[in-house]
Amino acid sequence: GQNIDQPTEMTATEGAIVQINCTYQTSGFNGLFWYQQHAGEAPTFLSYNVLDGLEEKGRFSSFLSRSKGYSYLLLKELQMKDSASYLCAVRDDSNYQLIWGAGTKLIIKP
Amino acid sequence: DVKVTQSSRYLVKRTGEKVFLECVQDMDHENMFWYRQDPGLGLRLIYFSYDVKMKEKGDIPEGYSVSREKKERFSLILESASTNQTSMYLCASSPLRGYNSPLHFGNGTRLTVT
Numbered sequence: 218g219q220n221i222d223q224p225t226e227m228t229a230t231e232g233a234i235v236q237i238n239c240t241y242q243t244s245g246f247n248g249l250f251w252y253q254q255h256a257g258e259a260p261t262f263l264s265y266n267v268l269d270g271l272e273e274k275g276r277f278s279s280f281l282s283r284s285k286g287y288s289y290l291l292l293k294e295l296q297m298k299d300s301a302s303y304l305c306a307v308r309d310d311s312n313y314q315l316i317w318g319a320g321t322k323l324i325i326k327p
Numbered sequence: 328d329v330k331v332t333q334s335s336r337y338l339v340k341r342t343g344e345k346v347f348l349e350c351v352q353d354m355d356h357e358n359m360f361w362y363r364q365d366p367g368l369g370l371r372l373i374y375f376s377y378d379v380k381m382k383e384k385g386d387i388p389e390g391y392s393v394s395r396e397k398k399e400r401f402s403l404i405l406e407s408a409s410t411n412q413t414s415m416y417l418c419a420s421s422p423l424r425g426y427n428s429p430l431h432f433g434n435g436t437r438l439t440v441t
Contacts, residue, residue, distance in 0.1 A: 221369060225367075247426040248426050248427055250429060252429075257434075257435075258434060258435075259331070259417070259432035259433055259434045259435060260370075260417070260430075260432045261432070262429035262430070262431075265427050265429065267426070267427065304369075304370070306369075306370075308426055310426075313426075314372060314375075314385070315370075315372075315430070316369070317369030317370040317371075318369050319367055319368055319369050320369070
């Protein structure tokens with residue numbers, strides 16, 4: 218079956234680094250997306266990985282290992298505004314659609 | 328900047344009512360989607376559309392229908408609302424059928440069916 222797993226909740230300290238993991242089992246693969254969703258707001262696109270390795274975008278980086286069915290989102294120099302849910306989604310190449318994880322709620326403490 | 332606008336942020340409806348959720352995007356995107364978001368679950372696709380007057384069922388279409396009469400507008404219809412349709416509904420659009428095209432989401436409509 219199709220499955221995406223993420224931790225339900227994580228807590229980190231302002232200024233620190235946090236890694237949010239996502240593991241997936243899907244019948245096909247055509248890329249993995251990370252989205253950020255603040256409470257009561259729309260999800261917004263953060264990153265897309267289709268090849269193995271690390272993609273860096275400012276304070277945020279995303280890593281993919283296709284052989285392991287694994288990705289992580291790395292957030293550096295955490296700020297209070299990073300408190301949000303982070304959603305992992307895999308593009309299925311059999312029907313083009315996205316398969317979504319349940320999201321990880323990240324709580325930042327001062 | 329792409330804007331996806333959902334007509335209502337909050338709606339309260341009674342069981343059996345017909346409910347219309349409207350979504351408009353302003354960037355000429357071909358693809359439009361309706362998802363529902365429930366606590367502890369990933370986003371679930373209800374219906375999607377790649378073109379005007381075209382629609383395809385997603386993973387959970389039962390109890391819903393859609394309409395796309397114009398490219399910019401995609402409507403979700405609950406023919407006879409039930410309490411298990413209480414949820415957050417998210418509309419999204421994307422520019423083309425590229426694998427790396429991200430979705431652009433509206434702010435959501437929180438629907439409560441009593």
